[in-house]
Amino acid sequence: MFRMSNRKVLLMILDGWGIGDGQKGDVIAQVHPAYISEMTRKYPHAQLRTDGENVGLPDGQMGNSEVGHLNIGAGRVVYQDLVKINRACRDDS
Helix, strand or coil: CCCCCCCCCCCCCCCCCCCCCCCCCCHHHHCCCHHHHHHHHHCCCCCCCCEHHHHCCCCCCECCHHHHHHHHHHCCCCCCHHHHHHHHHHHCC
16 A cells, blocks of 8 residues: 655756766866765655757757746646657658
8 A cells, every 4th residue: 555755855046057077168166066075965856868869959059048947847748849840751651
């Protein structure tokens, strides 16, 4: 039987935030964001890919807020029109 939990969950969406490699051009790593660093050390978290077919866009295309929020809200990949057309052409559907 399913038991309800009283544990709290937070969905935090940081538009424009990225997880880089810590190299010279990685501005977020250079500023050492103490609050976010502490939260990721202290609490479970996940990183999402926000590019290409991970968010329903063509491979290699960067995502944006619109497709990111659409996929998070849907809880699955929502393929955009161009990807749907490309897939239909590939499989003759």
